[in-house]
Amino acid sequence: MSEAHIPPYEPQAIEPKWQRIWEERRQNEIGEDPARPKFYLLEMLPYASGDLHVGHARNYTLGDVVGRFRRMRGANVMHPMGFDAFGLPAEAAAIQHGTHPQDWTESNIANMIRQLRRLGVAYDWTRVIDTSAPEYYRWTQWLFLLMYRRGLAYKKEAPVNWCPKDQTILANEQAEGGVCWRCGTRVEQRLVNQWFFRTTDYADRLLEGLDRLPGWPERIKTMQRNWIGRSEGVTFSFEIPGATETISTFTTRLDTVYGVTFIAIAIDHPLLEQLIAGKPEEAKVREFIAGVADKTELERTQMEKLGVFSGAHAKHPLTGERVPIWVTNYVISSYGTGAVMGVPAHDERDFDFARKHRLDIATVVTPPGDPGFVVHDAPYIDDGVLVNSAEFDGLTSEQARSTIAEELIERGIGETTVNYKLRDWLISRQRYWGAPIPFVNCPNDGLVPVPEDQLPVLLPYDAPFTGAQGSPLDNVPSFVNTTCPQCGGPAKRETDTMDTFMCSSWYFLRYLNAHDDKAPWEQEAAWYWAPVDHYIGGAEHAVMHLMYARFFYKVLNDAGMVPKDEPFTRLFNQGFVLGENHEKMSKSRGNVIGIDETADRYGVDALRLFEMSAGPPGTDYPWSTTGIAGATRALNRIWRLTLRHAEALRRPPKAGAASSNGSADAELRYGVHSKIKQVTEEIGDRMHMNTCVSAIMTLLNDLEAYAASHDDASASPAFVEGLRTLLLILAPFAPHIAEELWERMGQVRSIHLEAWPAYDEAALSRTVIPFVIQVNGKHRGTIEAAPGSSEDAVFEKARAVATVNAQLDGKTIRKRIFVPDRLLNIVVG
C-alpha cells in the first residue's frame, strides 16, 4: 500500500469495534479446563465510588497485560471484576443528597462497568459481582452463620463512639479528633452489645502462614507481624496485704522484676474500687478517672503520662517489699491484664512516669562490662547483666528471664503467657447500608440464628436516612418485628449490619460460581482455581483487608471448603499515578485526570501504553500530557509501518526465516529475538512493563530504520518476522490496535489467542560482538571481535585503537584483566 492510501489511525473507531467483536465472540469467557494450567489473576475489589481516573486505569491495565500475556503463553486465565458496594459513602451520599444508597450504588456500578469495558481489559463479565446484591450477601450471611457454627462468632459489650447531640454511633473516621464530624460535639464512649469474630484464635496461624508466602512483599509481611504483635512473657501476681484478691501483671522483661518500684493500673481495672474504697485518696482518684474516662483510647495514647496514688500497696512476690499502686492513663485494660509492673530504670514509659511523680528508680540490669552502672538521665532498656537481684545477680537478662520464670511457676504465682496486639474482629456496624446480621432476638430462646433456607435476610429498601437516632433499621418495624425460627413466637431482628470488610474477605471465591444459588461456590471450581495466583492492589490494604481475607480463608480451609490455607500466593502492590504537579491525585486538588476525557482524546491503547511505560509498576509517577501524546505518536508509527507493508504480510511467511540479506538481516533478527527474550522474562517475573515498552519502541526504531534502508524490506523474512513480532508483543499492552493491524495483515484468528513468540537462541548469537577496552579502569575505546576471542587477540586489536594506544604510550603494562566476550582492562604504571 502506498503512503497516500494509508488510512489514518482512529482509535475512537477501532477500539469500540473490537470490544464489541470480542464480546460477540465471548472471547474472554472462561471455564475450568483440566488440560491447561490455570492462572487466577485478580485486582483488589474496587469500592463502587462512581468514577474511575487514570490511576485505576494503570492498576487494571497492569493486570490485563499480565493476563493477556499468560493466556498467550497457554494458561487458562481467570480474570474477573466486581464491586465492593456496601458501605458508608453510599449512606453519606443519601443523607447529603437525598438519593437512596442502592440507587446511588447501582448507577455508580453501571458507570464503572462502562469505563472498565472501555479500557479494554479482558475481564470475564459473566462473573461480575456486586456485594450489595441479595444474591451475593445471602452468602455473606451464610458465611456469618458458618462462623457462628464453628464457634467463631460471639456477642459482647464493646465501646463505640457516640454523639450525644445526633444520638448516633459514629465510625472511627467520623469521630476524628474526638469530635463528631457533622456537629462538632464531643464524642462519648458508650458500651454496646456487638458481634465479634475470634480472629485471635487464629493469631498464631496468621503469623506462621506469613513465613510460607515468599511471593509477598517483605514490608507487608512485617506490617502484619507487627499488627499481630505476638509477645511471649510471664503473668504473675502481686498480693495486696489486707485484700483477698491479687493483682496480676504481664511482662516480657522478668529480668527487671527486682527493679519494680510501683504498680501501674488502668483506670477501669476490675480491682480499683476495692483498692480505693474508704481510703483518703478515694476522692482524688475518682476525680482523676473522671478527667480521663471520656477520652478515647487513641486520645489517651497522645497525652502526657498522668496518674494518682491509689492509697494501696502490693507486696513484691520476691523481695516482699511494699510497692505503691498508681492509677494511670497510660496503662490500657484491653491488653494483658490491665496492670503493669513499673520498672523505671529499664522501661522508657515507666521512667517518664517515675520522674514526673518522683518515684524510686532502682537499677537492676547493667550493660555488659560495667557492673557499677546506675541509671540517671535515661533508662537502660537493653539486655545486660543483673545486679541488686538477690540470688540472680550476675545472670544475663536472657538467663534471668527463664530462671526467674521457673521460680515463679514453681511457687505457683506465675505462668508463661503469650499476648497479642491483634484483637477480635468487631463485625457489627450500626448502619443501614450493609448486609444484615442473620439473627433474631427471641424473648424465649434468646439469640437465634436465621435458618439457612430463610436467607437472605433482605435489607428493606425503605428506611429513614436522617443520620440520627442510631441505626436506621431500628426504625423499620416491618424489618425488626419477626417471628422466632425456633418457637414461632414474636421476636426482633438484629439491626446491626456487617463490616464491609466481611464482604470483601471472600469475594474472590464467589467469582468461581458467581450466580450459583445452591452454594457460595462449588468445591470442584475451588479445587481447580483457588488460591489466587497473582493479587494486585494498593499497600493501604496491607493489614485490614489482607488479614481478614487470610483469616476467612483459613476458617474455610478448616471447614474443608477450599484447598490450601493461604488465599493469595503472590501479592503485588502497585504505585499511584500522581497529578501532573506531582501531588496526590484528588478532587480537592483539582488534578484528577479521568478515563473518559483521556480516552476521547488519545484512545485507550495510548493511555495503556503510556501508563505502562511511565515507570515500574511498584512506584508512583506523575501524569504527563505530553507523555501520552508520545504514546499516540508511537502507535501512529506502528500503524503506518505495518500498513505500508500489509500486502506483503498477507503472504504466508517463508519457511525458516533465516538471514537472506547478510548481516543487516542478522542484526535485525538479533534485535527481534533479544526483545522477545527481554519482554518474556520481564512480564513473567518482575513485571517492569516500562522496560517492555522501551523494548517495543526500540524494535519499532529498528524496523523503521531497516525499511528506510531497504527498498524491498517486505521481501525479507527477517523484516516480516520482526513486524509480526512487534504486533504480538504489543498485543497485551495495546490490544485494539494490535488486533486491527493483525487482521489487516491477513490474519483470521484473534491476535490475543495466538501463541506468544518464542525466541531463537541461534539468532541471539552474533559473529562479532563489542569488547570494552579500559586502561586503568577507564573506558578508552571499544573494539569488535568474534565471541570467544582470546585475550591476546583482543589486546592486539585494542592497542591499534588510537585512544587506547595514547594511554599506553611510554608506560609499562603491569597487568591485564580480561572478561571473556566483554572487556579488557589494561593496567599500566
Place this chain on the structure above:
RNA sequence: GCCCAGGUGGCGGAAUUGGUAGACGCGCUAGUUUGAGGGGCUAGUCGGGUAAAACCGGUGCAGGUUCGAUUCCUGUCCUGGGCACCA
C-alpha cells in the same frame, strides 16, 4: 523515637550477576516538509572543553574495598511510607 523503601540529565526513568552511566520516552534546539492545527521527517541534547576530536568531571554527601563501584561496605544528610505508650 523505631522499622522499611528510595535519592541517577530540564522531566519520567534504564543499567536484573560489580564491567561502555543516562537505554526508551517526554521536553528542548536546529534543519527540513510546508495549507495551518499539541502534524511528518532528519540531526543534536549530562556539565566543562574542542572547529570536530582528544581530554577532565559526574549517579544526594564523606570515606572505604576493587584492575574497575549507580551496583558491595561504613558513616552522614534528605525524601516518601509504616508503627508509635502493647508492658
